[in-house]
Amino acid sequence: MTIWRAPGRINLVGEHTDYNDGFVLPFALEVGCTASVSTASDDADGWTVRSAQQPEPVVVRRSGLADADRADVPEWSRYVLGALWLLTDRGVDVPPLEIEVDSDVPSGAGLSSSAALVCSVARAVDDHLGLGLDDDALFALTRDVENDAVGAPTGGMDQLVSLRGEAGHALFCDMRSHATRSVPLDLAGTDLAVLVADTRAPHRHSDGEYGARRSGCEEAARRLGVDALRDVTADDLDAALDRLDDEELRRYVRHVVTEDDRVLSVVRLLDDGRLADIGPLLTASHRSMRDDFRITVPEVDTAVDALLEAGALGARMTGGGFGGCVIGLVPARSVDAASDAVRRAFADAGFAEPDLFTARPAQGAHRLEG
Template identity: 50%
Template sequence: MSALLTAWSDAEGAARTRDLLIRSFGPGDAEVSAAPGRVNLIGEHTDYNGGLCLPLALPHRTFVALRPRSDRTVRLVSGQEEGTREVDLDAVGPAGSRGEVTGWPAYVVGVAWALEAEGLVPEGRATGFDVAVDSCVPYGAGLSSSAALECAVAVALDDLWGLGLAADDAGRARLAAACVRAENEVAGAPTGGMDQSASLRARDGHALLLDCRDGATRQVPFDLAAAGLELLVMDTRAPHALVDGQYAARRESCERAARELAVTTLREVTDLDGSLARLEDPVVRRRVRHVVTEIERVERFVEALTAGDGRTETLGALMAASHASLREDYEVSSPELDLAVEAATAAGAHGARMTGGGFGGSAIALVPAGSAERVAAEVEQAFSDAGFAAPAFLLAPASAPAARVG
């Protein structure tokens, strides 16, 4: 079986990015920040519907080494991409405009653009910068590698420009909002705010209950080791993208339903059966049913986490119901995701479900402590038997948020 993907230490990530910066742009001091990817325990496609979700921060992080320049130029290099890029901050604009930034640099300079556009940067503070990026967050796995990049840059710029926003949760919420704006407007990906909130506002040993209607959060203790559990992440290696139209189509269906039901978001739907009867399009009805029932599953999942005996069985049942809803009503699963869930469950997982936006990416399985490698081996064998590419695996203890690390 493939080895479980381990996270880099802060020292290793800082050394990698500083070395890359010096090799690419010459000697000089740089500060390093890091931000985690995230995995969502439950609450999928609820964030842009004003709903509830329950992500946690991964130990796997994206690192950025950043140093200031005296002009408004940004020079960029990545350990995952060939060559270097250069962008004029004054020329940056939304996707589709004359100032569009193509490729991964949009997620970096988009954050700088959004911080300025939000009025969070005092006049004269926003200089250009050189930045090197490296990451152990699996790319394209539905574990929010893009938000990890944005949030690492946000913390770095907060420090560089003296904004002071990373010092408390209220400021981090503002940084998260700027990162969402960067992803939506500059990178052109119509995602909600869960990923950035998890990366910036989660806590070690806790899942983050995020109310996407008002941005309120609650830290929910999630000590897997104490409960005799592990959370196994299964990267199916199936292609995953959020800018190919499918994600946007789901969001548009939900917004259409909200208009037809005369509510601000689907969070306001209280009479599910009555609301479904008012919607003519059967596809839209299925989308609404998923969102409303998924929000209820988040509430029940949190209740089970804080309850006593028998909670593991309840958690597993809720995970299974979430996956079924995502597969049948929201139609964002894939053969690889379905097989990962089925094989993990057959191998003894208490529960399993796809996580993230879907259309590929990753699934998660709640498994007894010490069984992760055996479960992973059986999932890998199932993939081999089906003729799929070999999956990758990692463990996901609830970890710390974005911060300066060097």
Template identity: 50%
Template sequence: MGVAGAFFQAYGEQPAGIWHAPGRVNLIGEHTDYNDGFVLPFAVPWGVTAAVRPREDLTVRIASLQMPGEEQALDDLDRAEGWVRYPAGVLQVMRGAGLPVRGADIMIDGDVPTGAGLSSSAALEVSVGLALSDLYGLGLEPMELAKLCQKAENDFVGMPCGIMDQAASALGREGHALFLDCRSLANRAVPFDLSAYGLQILIIDTGVHHELADGQYAKRRQDCENAAKHLGVASLRDVTDLAGALSRLSGDERARTQHVVTENHRVEAVIGLLRAGAVQEIGALLNASHLSLRDQYQVSCPELDVAVESAVRGGARGARMTGGGFGGSAIALVADDRVDRVRTTVERAYAERGWAPPTFLPATPAPGAHRIH
């Protein structure tokens, strides 16, 4: 049953429209967004589709094809529980901003692998947010929508994420990555047509499901804020003398600073290589990013490390974990004629350790959020 049919079955009426928002893969620029830094994500073909109909009252009814039995009808959005807090948070933030949003009936259908680090939560927020913007005539620009959805996740869900995930979902463009300055929110589409070079990005979903709201993500963010305060800068984006900064820090603050500053440089280097047509050369920067995330930011895990190391051993040009960490997915830059070898090498490495096999997904840059009906 499609999302429109499920909507009719649940609510007895047809939806007013259907909207889709994609998940994202971050090519490079991890844990830099909340440090006012640079990121380079792209939207992926999987996402969240929302069938929505406005209501005259303030009641919100939400259901999902993937979560049968968890339907919630809310006349008080603060009572939302579980996954429903994400779309409910978008409504709450819109109302809090004085936008003329009333109630809605919402049916969700998603195919982003949850827990894979591909930002299913941002896709959920942005799909519902765009639907509400269209239905209530809000006319929100994509970045305005992304900021509202980020605020919903920060303030309503309690996850202190940066703007990257929501921006990638809202502003994604087919065949392009999104270069985003997370301080100014200046952005531009960067051509990223790997097929022209006989390459592809292979997502390796480890199957290890992570939960970043458990305090580990928040601790990394606090480490960065503390380091910036000790260095007398607004954020780690402003560190220009890395050696001098590291000499004034110790422990976790020193390690986090080293990662953030060097990761920003890696983003800029990748963009330079892409513009020069030296696409194969970005692999070394992906490798360096993973080592920094593993050793300096300490957000990797054995399953991610093995995925990255075995992918490179199998012939990938480069690989790294992507997303917040503690599980989820890795990405590998692989020549078309080496994909089977890379997959086999990774699968064998997992089998040797008695782990369940990972899932492989070829990722191509997809369009951002849009109305489909």
């Protein structure tokens, strides 16, 4: 049996920049998914997938993606089977296998439970079969599982950090080249904490709204004559906005360009050991998502305001928007007080009680002893 674990992630800064070929700065979490792969018994001829979070196993015949019976299996299992389908299409003779997965990443919180699942399976299958896939091939495989086998149009950030994350560091990702670099995120050494508030807000209209913003960004890039909004720099922003007569597109461009610039600024500060100084940039990111990109909801705005009033150095929504989690950079001694402030604010507003916890940058995908 071969066992690998891959983490979920928090995005420290850089929202909706990934599909604009821009910059992001996530870090891997301690929560994750464990995948165990073993060769099936001699009389088996298919693939069997089990999950500790699902009641029934899924058994399918071996095939490539084009011939797979995707409509006949539950969606969660496609994140597992996708790697097997795609490897088969790429000429790998994938034998009968049994795969078991177990995840402790909260589902629906915007912490990328799906990437943890896909990456743990891909690393375990690669290792078990001795394929020797390099970092780039593993990244391409995991991204293709979500895009092609599942049909989720992810930009690749989640898979990059789940595969390549380093304990004590954030991962600076260039989403055009997919080059990455670890950046120090020394929380313990600065007596700071990243406090996460899972608002448990339902993701309202997230699919259609996400698509509208992505297509709007692509249309703005077309009108500006650039390959992607990443090619508009902060110095170019005013001139670019003057060339657009659509106010919605102007707001989208302003968010993406300033958000890319914030990522670069945060990276410079972290490289210089100035973790406390990134707080205002996190808050500016939230205001941009709220006012320009318009992807926040009352629960996340309430959490951000409560954290700032409780002394957070900065706070922002993290993830694609319309619900999910908020992060605050808070003094370690103030974690309990800041958590209580968020709970009180939610109670006063009549919202469901949020879940609060601290997050530390953890290791990316790694092998466990069987």
